Amino acid sequence: xxxxxxxxxxxxxxxxxxxxxxxxxxxxxxxxxxxxxxxxxxxxxxxxxxxxxxxxxxxxxxxxxxxxxxxxxxxxxxxxxxxxxxxxxxxxxxxxxxxxxxxxxxxxxxxxxxxxxxxxxxxxxxxxxxxxxxxxxxxxxxxxxxxxxxxxxxxxxxxxxxxxxxxxxxxxxxxxxxx
Numbered sequence: 001x002x003x004x005x006x007x008x009x010x011x012x013x014x015x016x017x018x019x020x021x022x023x024x025x026x027x028x029x030x031x032x033x034x035x036x037x038x039x040x041x042x043x044x045x046x047x048x049x050x051x052x053x054x055x056x057x058x059x060x061x062x063x064x065x066x067x068x069x070x071x072x073x074x075x076x077x078x079x080x081x082x083x084x085x086x087x088x089x090x091x092x093x094x095x096x097x098x099x100x101x102x103x104x105x106x107x108x109x110x111x112x113x114x115x116x117x118x119x120x121x122x123x124x125x126x127x128x129x130x131x132x133x134x135x136x137x138x139x140x141x142x143x144x145x146x147x148x149x150x151x152x153x154x155x156x157x158x159x160x161x162x163x164x165x166x167x168x169x170x171x172x173x174x175x176x177x178x179x
Contacts, residue, residue, distance in 0.1 A: 068097060075099035079106035085115045 076091050078099075083106050090109065096102045109115060 071099055072097050072102065075102040079103055082106065083110050083115070086110070090115075 075098075076088075076094075079091075079102055080086055082103075086106055086109065091102075094102060094105050096105050
């Protein structure tokens with residue numbers, strides 16, 4: 001049997017060691033990925049993702065605010081259903097935003113002010129006051145004059161207010177006649 005040489009044969013022993021160390025480095029520089037380009041690519045991607053994140057955050061905040069507003073309106077409507085005497089104007093004074101807190105606020109208002117229980121409530125202030133006639137209600141004036149007129153011949157029992165009113169009306173009539 002022939003004897004074979006079982007030792008591995010190195011084919012690249014002819015290349016010097018110095019060439020082996022420098023050759024892979026040169027290949028990486030020329031054929032490997034450009035790390036500067038990759039860095040710019042990743043920076044651009046990070047900027048776009050941060051912009052998306054900012055948009056999503058503002059959208060989330062808007063949706064959360066809208067949800068809170070809807071929950072508040074729902075709680076107010078439930079409280080008004082429970083206590084129909086409470087008006088929208090009354091709920092404008094409610095600073096609560098939690099549905100349970102709004103319900104407890106409505107209970108406290110009803111207990112404190114007696115709204116809807118037959119107790120006298122504070123008068124509602126309107127934006128425009130009622131316009132009054134410059135000299136009072138004409139029907140009221142005619143009633144006063146009829147009471148002050150003594151057609152039956154009995155002596156009138158003038159009170160100081162009625163007599164002052166009668167004198168003032170007489171002076172006013174005289175001024176109108178002079179014009």
